[in-house]
Amino acid sequence: MSTAENDLQKNWEALRSAQHKELSEGSRTLWRTLSDVTSSKEDLAAERSQEFSHQLPAEEDAQRFNRRRFLQMMGASGALIGAAGCQRRPVDHLVPYVHKPEGLTYGTPMWYSSSAANGVGVLIKTREGKPIKFEGNPDHPVTQGGLDAHSQASLLDLYHPERLKTPMTGGAELKETSWREADTQILQALKNAKPGGVRLLTGGSISPTLNSVIQDFMTTYRAKHHGLNTSSDAAILAATDRLSGQRVRPTYRFERADVIVSVDADFLGTWGSTVENTKSFSKRRKIHQGDTNVNRLFVFESWMTNTGIAADHRFAISPTQQLSVLKALIAGVQGSTAADPMVAEAVRALRAARGKSIVVAGGHGPDAIEVQVAALLLNSLLGNLGSTVDFDTPSITGFENTADVADLVADMNAGKVDVLIIHGVNPMYSAPYLKFEAAFSKVPTVVTVTSDLNETAINSKFILAESHFAECWGDSEIRSGVISIQQPVIEPIFQTRSFGECIATWTTPTAVAIDYREVVQNYWRRSVASGVAGFDNWWMDQLKVGATKRAASKKSPAFRWAAANEILNSTKARAKEDLEIVLYTSPNMGDGAQANNAYMQELPDPITKVSWTNFVAVSPATGEKLGLERKTFQNMSESHASVLSVKVNGATVELPAFVQPGIADNVVAIALGYGRTSAGTLGTKVGANASILASFEKGRLQLSGQRAEVKKTGGKALLASTQKHFDLEGRDYDILQTTTLASFLKNPKAAKEGGHAVKLMSMYSDKEFVYPEHKWGMAIDLNSCTGCQACVVACYTENNVSVVGAEEIAMGRHMAWLRLDLYYSGDPSKPETVEANYEPMLCQHCDNAPCETVCPVLATVHSTDGLNAMAYNRCVGTRYCSNNCPYKVRRFNFFQYSDQLARKLDITDPMPMMANPEVTIRTRGIMEKCTFCVQRLQRAKDDFKDRGLRVADGAVKTACQQSCAADAIAFGDLNDPKSEVSQLAAKAQAFKVLDVLNTRPNVSYLPRIRNKGAVES
């Protein structure tokens, strides 16, 4: 028995005996405390007498300022000063729920399935009613858990302080208005419009409900729907139209293809449905899963893309050569011997994979439609139609039924348009060649539904604030028959509406506000045609799972191949220009709509690692001709680059130069999507708008292949990049192992051959560390990784990683916990020899972590489950850990980076709501780095502990892993020999970066294995 218990026992006994005594004496006194009972009467009296014995100071006494008082005051004020200094941030009051919503536990995230704006299935994580993270929905039949960088970053779009918050009226002065007012006036305009005077201009809408609402609207107002399609696969619709009279975009089943030939189609980056493409393409690259029948990718392209980097064979061609390459392929497949060695190998592979190959082509080059016709013909000759090129469940682009935008401009100029409703496109910025500016003034009522005050919006009469996809009901059909309901997870933060809501409202006779959920439900009630009870179940299942299938609207276009041959024969081969322009869609910036999204601006271009601007990319040989410094892989990037002026068709763009090995010689490539003039604080005047270089003739948009005149202006401009050195310096064995499939099949350790297997002397221990419970580890398959960087943005949003801006990045201070290193090989002056490989680099959580031993204050230590942990509060910022990290994955807060965005934007609300409450916001002066998403591990451990179980393999996914459409990342417990990550780490070909240092990383890599065919060429 402890002393305390002893005392208690004694007291209790004393009390009992006293009670007995009192009872027996018949003089029961009341007692207040135990001491009343236990103490003697004298003691008690003494104690009582002292209770109020303390003399209260008389008033004048208190006011006298004696020495004692003085010292007291001094002490108190000193303490107060100290206390005031200690206070680092103001105290904000947390308001608990007054009525707690059912099923919600404070501090526990809720997940909702939905659909992202581009139709990718998402799961939305909410905390206390706020969406804080978008993740791929693994149950979505097409995107299967992958999520693109754009959708990841769109979390910031939701909370962006510069979002449009209310409907506005434009004109000389922007004015806020109410929805009621706007509705009334728009309805009036719609009613007064002359027949055919109402027009809609949209991007591709893949929402069945929206399309049906638009259909109703068009019927009501006899309106016409135009589409502005600048995407790089736009010409496919025109091509199928030419050959069959049907506008249809097939689904390319990359997972069924043994051989893929891409002519200028960056299908892993910007062409078509990229998450879907990446998912199906990477399924056939899983050598580590025992699949040796991997696909083989031939890429013919003018500049460098992620598809080119993923290629097994890459050929640099200029845009004018696209059609001739395809014609040569056609001739080769038809039996003639190809003269061009570049084409010969592709022909050989294609002929061996009839019915199991895909030819894709893309871009807005010269003869874009003819190029697509050739690709279709080639697919048909190879017997791919129906197998890999799928018209039974076609992709939905949203442009199948829209009228041409050029007609709209003509009608506007002719004064035939009274009301123009614009949504999802920004023609004033992205299509200057259409000359909207002049036409706009001839339309009395232009209504733009947009989430930001873009170039088109500021020229409109009504600027209607659009809801984010997480705020409104909707749906999507990414592939015919694959449906996903978009369910809101938060009330619209501002006075916003979805486009469908607007259209549906205006379709009602008096513009009464519409419950759009009912519209969506009604559409599906009709569409799935079940009874009411059945529908409710279907609806709830739908919301739970997030995706379902319905019968696909099968398209069986009857192609007239004779016409195809005719088209191809009548198209003359183009002469090569001295210098050809290539305007490409930037994988980060896309069409420029996310220009004000700090994540997308900060995210470096995957190929050049340049962020916050676009640039003129030229090959080293072309660069030398233009008078640029000679470049190698060692010195590709420079912080201040020479400015080039590029002139095409009389328009000029001035941008810094980037010498990019691998680009075809005599090509100048510029990314679109930059140079916005009205995109908000972050997006305005970042880079230059290259779309002014595009040409538009006879209804055909041409973005590449025109003759360009380029010269140095003599100026220099900032070029912020996160990687400057792209050469492995012969360290392939230690850093990034690669081999070919043929060698790998002979010897799984082929990638390791030729490396030095010398173990360096190490001061680190050779003993095996024992982690009693879990030992978290990761395996990354370099063969699957396509470099899309969705993982990077996922990491930013999950871990509240700060955006630092161009100047800081140029200093070398980006904050990405996970970065994609890129290393080139080959001869930089010979584009055809240039190959490149990605390597995702993050904290390796070394067992012998060099960072841990050197920290003087123990701010970075090892956890019992094998993590290299960071105690932010303890860090004083000596940066020694970062210096000593051989992987250089630690990031230092040189300034208060967590406020950087807010400072730049001036207003911050509602941005702070975006932060993940489970991850500390880092203050200035401290180090941070990848934690393996420790907050997720901790939650999973808790959840499983509650159930008395061990964390199951695959139950916890890191943010990067979750987002990866290529499934390149495996994560789990290395203590469990059956876990996926253990098995991958145990593969013969698995390697660890800088293994020679004996740091014992817990991240394993699987080598990049190129399929060069059975015979080494």
Place this chain on the structure above:
Amino acid sequence: MSVPALKEEALVQGTKTYADVSNEVCLPLESFPTKKWWVVFLLSLTVMTSGFAMIGYMIYAGTGLSGIQQPVGWGMMIITFVFWIGIGHAGTLISAILFLFRQKWRTAINRSAEAMTIFAVMCAGVFPLIHTGRPWYSFYWLFPYPNTMGPLWVNFRSPLLWDVFAVSTYFTISAVFWYTGLVPDIATVRDRCVNPIRKKIYTILSLGWRGSSRGWSHYEIAYWILAGLSTPLVLSVHTIVSFDFAVSIIPGWHTTIFPPYFVAGAIFSGFAMVVTLLVIAREVFNLKEYITIGHLDSMNKIIVATGMLVGLAYGTEFFIAWYSGVPYERFIFVQRALGPYAWAYWTMITCNVISPQFFWFKSLRRNIPLMFVLSIFVNIGMWFERFVIVVTSLANDYLPSSWNYFRLSLWDYGVLLGSFGMFFTLFLLFCRLLPTISMAEVKAIMPDQSKTGGHHHG
């Protein structure tokens, strides 16, 4: 039979009495500062103040004002820290090691050399603190003190922590040693004082020194002990500073040669700085007869010797990098000589290895303008040595994807200059407030006046 012997040069020149020594050494303390002094002092003070203002703003705004980045996480601050610590070596070496070896020529210069040591260590001490991201914590979190944070202890495996102990110990011992040496001289100054306030201050500072035989006897024992305590520190401090690099795994840092290499370099730079200061001091305060050309000659000999040691270290590093067969090591050293920082490397070689070679010649060793220029060269070279070590290894370590080029920012230049301002401000104040030459010791090595009648130098 008379043996022809080399005639030793007199350590104090001219015919001096003990009174002359006191008069001449105390003169700067007892006269109003000259215009020259004011100009230099105000200039130093301005540079120091602006340096500290910049430090203040850096603490307010963030370490990012410095040029440091990824992967070069240490820049001007650590370079300059090591530089000043190195400068601080000569003082203790002169006062302790030369004392133990009974090198009598040290007496004229040990006081100022020790003062220099202390000021250099003070300058150095500023940098580790302000280079951290959160100086308001680092100034006490790096000490193992009992606390309520766990209790949270420091990491005894981290060389940065060893630095904290090494540098603070070194500073403490040096300061005590210096002050002990000062006591008899302060008493002399006290005795000469006319102004009562001055007298009061020097009385307190002289700790009641009466010059009794017992006093002298205790004093000399204490001085011996302190010299003995200081001696290992001369070797240990820079050894431990070199561990900051040697214990890491960065190529070019992780090398066992660093301790002797750093110590040699430190003595080299320390002596060069002593020469720079003494050449000025003997000119300005007219102490040419105490700090003789012979003293400077001796120091230049040490400079050429340590310069050769440093040169040998440079060569050994290259050889070992090649001989080890480690590709990363080889790469770094090729980078140093031929890479983007070759300019810094060759500046270092020129200043540290080539320039001291002039001191092989006696006439050049005794050439005041030449030694002044060369000593400054050596100091520039030694700053660049630390630049080369710190920056080149970090800028091009293991993963080429992270490689970057490092530049000092304007703030770096400001703070670097500020540290020189601080150093000269302190030194100039020292020259006005304390005897720059150890009068007691100089008197001891002067010819016995009782025998020569005090008028003829023997």
